[in-house]
Amino acid sequence: MDPNIAPQKIVNVQRQSFYHMLKALITLHEQINGMMLPYLEQSDYITEERKHHLKNWLSSLYRHHRLYKETVDEGFSAIDSYFDFDRDNL
Numbered sequence: 401m402d403p404n405i406a407p408q409k410i411v412n413v414q415r416q417s418f419y420h421m422l423k424a425l426i427t428l429h430e431q432i433n434g435m436m437l438p439y440l441e442q443s444d445y446i447t448e449e450r451k452h453h454l455k456n457w458l459s460s461l462y463r464h465h466r467l468y469k470e471t472v473d474e475g476f477s478a479i480d481s482y483f484d485f486d487r488d489n490l
Contacts, residue, residue, distance in 0.1 A: 407483050415476050422469060429461045 436458060440451045 411476065411479055411483070418472055422465065426462075426465055429458075429465070433458050433461075 436454065440446060440454060443451075446454075
């Protein structure tokens, strides 16, 4: 077996695992968002200030998803450059 294949496959499995986990997390947050926004609009017991804070929190989740994905992508690119899968250096 080519020694470059095993590390490359391990990194690819980890990368795909991360993307699937992130997609599940985003789906969960979309479901929470879909449940919370109608509740906030209909609730008379939550003040407008608190509604505003909750809406900001829900919208910040998507920004943090993007930042988290970018950070992990930088890590994977560093691993790819460390192993340099395009060259025979292992």
